[in-house]
Amino acid sequence: MGHPANFPLLAQKAREQWGTEFAMATYTPTTPVNDAGRGKPPVPPPGGGERDRGGNVPNGVPDYGARLRRARLGMVCVVVTVCMIFISLTSAYIVRRGLPTYEDSSASYVHDWGGVRLPWTLLGINTLILLLSSVSVELARRQVTRQAALAPVSGFPGVSLGRERSFPWLGITVLLGFGFLVGQWMAWGQLHDAGFYVNTNPSSSFAFLLTIGHAVHLAGGLMALLWAAGAALLRRPVETRRIAVDVTAWYWHFMLALWVYIFALLGLAR
Amino acid sequence: MATPATIHAHAPQGFIRKYIFSLDHKVIGIQYFFLALTAVFVGMFLSLLMRIHLIWPTAVLPLVGEIKPETYLSLLTMHGTIMVFFVLTTAPQGGFGNYVLPIQIGAPDMAFPVLNMLSFWTTFVGFVVIIAAFFVTGGAPLHGWTGYPPLSAVQSAGPGEGLGADLWITSIAIFCIASLMGALNFITTTLDLRAKGMTMMRMPLTVWSWFITAMLGLLAFGVLLSAGILLLLDRNFGTSFYVPLVVVNGQIMGHKGGSPLLWQHLFWFFGHPEVYIAILPGMGVASQVLSTFSRKPIFGYKAMVYAMLAIGFFGFMVWGHHMFMSGMSPYSAFTFSVLTMCIGVPSAIKTFNWLGTMLHGRIRFQTPMLYAIGFVSLFVSGGLSGPFLAQPVLDIQLHDTYFVVGHFHLIMGVAAIFGIFAATSYWFPKMFGRMMNETLGRIHFFITLAGTYAIFMPMHYLGLAGQTRRYSQFTEVAYQTKLIPLQTFMTYAAIITIAAQFIFLINLFWSMFKGPKASDNPWDATTLEWTTTTPPPHDNFGGKTPVVNHGPYEYGVPGAPKDFIMQTDPPMSGGH
Numbered sequence: 001m002g003h004p005a006n007f008p009l010l011a012q013k014a015r016e017q018w019g020t021e022f023a024m025a026t027y028t029p030t031t032p033v034n035d036a037g038r039g040k041p042p043v044p045p046p047g048g049g050e051r052d053r054g055g056n057v058p059n060g061v062p063d064y065g066a067r068l069r070r071a072r073l074g075m076v077c078v079v080v081t082v083c084m085i086f087i088s089l090t091s092a093y094i095v096r097r098g099l100p101t102y103e104d105s106s107a108s109y110v111h112d113w114g115g116v117r118l119p120w121t122l123l124g125i126n127t128l129i130l131l132l133s134s135v136s137v138e139l140a141r142r143q144v145t146r147q148a149a150l151a152p153v154s155g156f157p158g159v160s161l162g163r164e165r166s167f168p169w170l171g172i173t174v175l176l177g178f179g180f181l182v183g184q185w186m187a188w189g190q191l192h193d194a195g196f197y198v199n200t201n202p203s204s205s206f207a208f209l210l211t212i213g214h215a216v217h218l219a220g221g222l223m224a225l226l227w228a229a230g231a232a233l234l235r236r237p238v239e240t241r242r243i244a245v246d247v248t249a250w251y252w253h254f255m256l257a258l259w260v261y262i263f264a265l266l267g268l269a270r
Numbered sequence: 271m272a273t274p275a276t277i278h279a280h281a282p283q284g285f286i287r288k289y290i291f292s293l294d295h296k297v298i299g300i301q302y303f304f305l306a307l308t309a310v311f312v313g314m315f316l317s318l319l320m321r322i323h324l325i326w327p328t329a330v331l332p333l334v335g336e337i338k339p340e341t342y343l344s345l346l347t348m349h350g351t352i353m354v355f356f357v358l359t360t361a362p363q364g365g366f367g368n369y370v371l372p373i374q375i376g377a378p379d380m381a382f383p384v385l386n387m388l389s390f391w392t393t394f395v396g397f398v399v400i401i402a403a404f405f406v407t408g409g410a411p412l413h414g415w416t417g418y419p420p421l422s423a424v425q426s427a428g429p430g431e432g433l434g435a436d437l438w439i440t441s442i443a444i445f446c447i448a449s450l451m452g453a454l455n456f457i458t459t460t461l462d463l464r465a466k467g468m469t470m471m472r473m474p475l476t477v478w479s480w481f482i483t484a485m486l487g488l489l490a491f492g493v494l495l496s497a498g499i500l501l502l503l504d505r506n507f508g509t510s511f512y513v514p515l516v517v518v519n520g521q522i523m524g525h526k527g528g529s530p531l532l533w534q535h536l537f538w539f540f541g542h543p544e545v546y547i548a549i550l551p552g553m554g555v556a557s558q559v560l561s562t563f564s565r566k567p568i569f570g571y572k573a574m575v576y577a578m579l580a581i582g583f584f585g586f587m588v589w590g591h592h593m594f595m596s597g598m599s600p601y602s603a604f605t606f607s608v609l610t611m612c613i614g615v616p617s618a619i620k621t622f623n624w625l626g627t628m629l630h631g632r633i634r635f636q637t638p639m640l641y642a643i644g645f646v647s648l649f650v651s652g653g654l655s656g657p658f659l660a661q662p663v664l665d666i667q668l669h670d671t672y673f674v675v676g677h678f679h680l681i682m683g684v685a686a687i688f689g690i691f692a693a694t695s696y697w698f699p700k701m702f703g704r705m706m707n708e709t710l711g712r713i714h715f716f717i718t719l720a721g722t723y724a725i726f727m728p729m730h731y732l733g734l735a736g737q738t739r740r741y742s743q744f745t746e747v748a749y750q751t752k753l754i755p756l757q758t759f760m761t762y763a764a765i766i767t768i769a770a771q772f773i774f775l776i777n778l779f780w781s782m783f784k785g786p787k788a789s790d791n792p793w794d795a796t797t798l799e800w801t802t803t804t805p806p807p808h809d810n811f812g813g814k815t816p817v818v819n820h821g822p823y824e825y826g827v828p829g830a831p832k833d834f835i836m837q838t839d840p841p842m843s844g845g846h
Contacts, residue, residue: 091535
C-alpha cells in the first residue's frame with residue numbers, strides 16, 4: 001500500500017473516511033517525499049493470474065499503477081522491435097561491407113565499400129547533447145513521479161509539502177532533443193558539402209540510413225514528450241502525464257544507447 | 271489515453287465511434303475479418319484468372335482481356351502478396367485473435383485500444399495501397415510475393431516494376447507497421463490483462479497460439495520493414511544494397527556491387543516465421559475445436575504449448591532452406607536442412623496429440639469439427655512433403671517446380687484457411703448471436719476439402735515430372751503437352767472449389783440476419799467467451815470480472831455434474 005502508485009487510493013479512502021477533517025490531519029507518506037521516483041521502478045505485483053489484472057476501476061479511481069505497468073510492457077515490445085530493425089540494418093552493413101564486386105578495368109574483384117568523412121566533431125557534440133537530454137529526461141521522470149505521488153494530497157488545505165521543485169526538466173529535454181536533431185541535420189549538410197550523398201558509395205549510404213533511421217525514431221520520442229508537455233498545459237491528470245513521461249524516458253535512454261551503438265558502428269567498422 | 275479501465279463504463283453510441291473508428295476489440299476483430307474476407311475474394315479471383323489462362327492461354331477474359339506473360343506474373347505476385355499478408359496474417363490473428371483473446375483471458379478489452387484501432391486502419395490503408403497498384407501506369411508488379419531483386423529493385427526491369435512496385439513495397443511496409451502495433455498489443459494484453467486465476471498454463475491453446483504468433487510478428491516484421499526500406503532506396507535513390515551491375519535493354523544501370531542474396535536473407539528471415547504466423551493460430555483453433563467436439567481434454571496440453579514454442583523458436587533458424595538454390599555453402603545448407611527437419615518433431619507431437627484427443631472421444635461431427643479435422647488432414651498432407659524439400663539435393667531438383675506450389679498451398683495456404691473456417695463456424699454464434707446453417711456448412715466443407723486435394727495434390731506429380739512453376743504457358747511446349755490434361759483437371763477443380771466458396775458466403779450473410787438465435791454456450795464449451803452473453807456486452811462481462819478456477823479443457827471429468835466444467839465454475843472438492 002505504501003507505493004506511490006497507490007496514493008490516489010489512499011487519498012480516496014481518506015476522503016471517504018474522514019471527510020473535511022482530513023484537512024487537519026498530518027500527512028505522512030510511507031515513501032520519503034524526496035526519494036519518490038528515484039531508484040528502482042515500482043516492482044509489479046506477482047503475475048500469472050494471481051490477482052485481478054483486468055485494469056478495472058476500484059472505487060471509481062483508475063488504477064494508474066496497472067496502467068503504468070502495462071505501458072512499460074508495451075515499451076519493452078517497442079524496444080525489441082526497434083532493436084530488430086537496427087540488427088537487420090547492421091547485418092546488411094556487415095554483409096555489404098564484405099562484398100567483392102567485379103571491376104572491368106582491372107579484371108579483378110575489388111571492394112567498393114568506399115569511405116565517408118563523417119563530421120566527427122559535430123557528431124561528438126550531438127552525442128553530448130543527447131547524453132545531457134538523457135540526464136534531463138530522467139530528472140523529468142523523477143519529478144513527475146513525485147508530483148503524481150503527491151497530487152492527491154497537495155490540494156488539501158492545511159497540507160504543506162515544503163518547497164515545490166518545479167524546474168522545467170521536460171522542457172529542457174525537448175529543447176535538447178530538438179538540438180540533437182538540428183545538429184544531425186547540420187551533420188548531413190556537412191556530408192553533402194563534402195560530396196557525400198546517400199548514393200555516393202555503400203559506406204555513405206549506410207551512414208545516412210543509420211543516422212536518419214535513428215533520428216526518425218528519436219523524433220517519435222520527442223513527439224511523445226511534447227504530448228506530455230501539452231497534457232500539463234491542458235491540466236490532464238498528473239498520473240496520465242507521469243505514464244507518458246515515464247515510458248518515454250526509458251525509450252529516450254534506449255535511443256541514447258542506440259545512438260552510441262550507431263556511432264561506434266560507423267566509427268569502428270569503417 | 272483510452273485504456274480498458276476508462277472504456278469500461280461507457281460504450282460509444284454514435285455510428286462512427288461505434289462501428290467505424292471503434293475502440294472495442296470485438297468490432298475491430300470483425301473489421302479485420304471482413305477486410306480479410308474482401309481480400310480473399312480478390313486473391314481467389316486472381317488465382318481463377320491464372321488457372322483459366324494456363325489451359326486456355328489465348329482466351330480473352332472479362333475485366334482483364336487477354337493475359338500476356340507479364341500480366342500472368344502480375345496476377346501471381348498480387349495473388350501471393352494479398353493472400354499471405356491480407357488474408358493469412360490478417361484473419362486468424364487480427365480477426366479472431368482480436369475478437370476472442372481478450373474475452374478468453376477475462377479482460378474487458380485489449381491493453382491499448384487506440385493502438386488497436388490504429389493497427390486495423392493502418393492495415394486497411396496498406397490494402398488500399400496494394401490494390402492501387404493494379405490501376406497505375408504499368409500495372410501491378412511482376413516480381414512475385416518474395417520480391418527478389420534485381421527484378422524488384424530496378425524500375426525499368428519490367429512493365430509493373432515502376433510505380434506499381436513502389437506501391438507494392440509501400441503497402442508491405444505499412445502492413446509491417448500495422449502488424450508490429452498489433453503484436454505489441456497482443457503480447458501486453460496476454461501478459462498483463464489475465465483475469466484472476468488465469469495462469470499461463472490455464473490459458474486456452476488459442477491464446478497461446480495468438481501470443482506466440484505475436485512474438486514471432488514482433489521479431490519478424492521489423493526485419494521485413496528494414497529490408498523494404500533498403501529496396502525502396504535502391505529503386506528510388508540510386509543506392510546499391512541489392513543491385514549488382516545490371517544491364518536492362520542494353521543500358522547499364524547506375525548500380526554496382528550490391529547483393530541480391532542480401533535481400534533473400536533478410537526477406538526469408540522474416541518469410542519463414544511468417545509461415546508460422548499464418549498457421550499457428552490455425553493450430554490453436556484446431557486444438558480448441560477438436561477438444562470441444564470430442565468431449566475430451568486436449569491430449570498433452572503442456573506438450574502442445576511447448577511444441578508451439580519450439581516451432582516458433584526453430585522458425586527463426588531455418589530461413590536458409592528457401593535459398594538452397596542460391597549456391598550457398600554445402601555446410602550451411604546441411605545446417606539449415608537439419609534444423610528444418612527438427613521442426614518435424616514438434617509438428618508430429620501436435621499431430622499425434624490431435625489424433626490422441628479424438629481417440630475414443632464422443633465426437634460431435636458438427637461443422638467446426640469437420641473443418642478442424644480438415645485442418646489436421648491438410649496439415650499432414652502438406653507437411654509430409656516438407657522433409658522432402660528440406661533436403662538440399664531434392665530441393666535443387668524440385669525448387670522451381672509445381673511440387674513446391676503444392677506443398678505450401680496445402681500446409682500454409684489451405685490448412686490455415688481451414689483454420690479460419692473452423693474459427694468462423696465455431697465463434698460465429700458468439701460474434702453475431704445466431705447459428706450458421708449446418709447443411710450448407712457440410713456441403714461447403716466436403717466440396718472444399720475434396721476440391722483442395724483435387725487442385726493441389728496433382729501439383730506434386732507435375733513437380734516430380736519437372737513442370738516449372740511461374741510459367742504462364744505450357745500448351746505450346748512440346749515436351750510438356752502430356753501434362754496438360756492434369757492442368758486442365760486442376761483448373762476445373764479450381765472453378766468448382768471457388769464456386770463452392772459462395773455457399774460459405776451465402777451461409778455467412780444469411781445466418782447473420784436469419785439464422786436461429788444462439789444460446790450463450792451452444793457448443794457446451796468451457797472457455798471464458800462462453801460464460802458471457804451472446805453477443806458479449808461492450809466490456810465483455812457486463813461489469814463483472816471472471817475468476818478462473820479450472821483449466822481450459824475439462825471435459826468428461828469423473829464426478830462432475832455435466833460432461834464439461836467451465837473455467838469459471840467453482841472449484842470441485844478434491845482440489846481441481
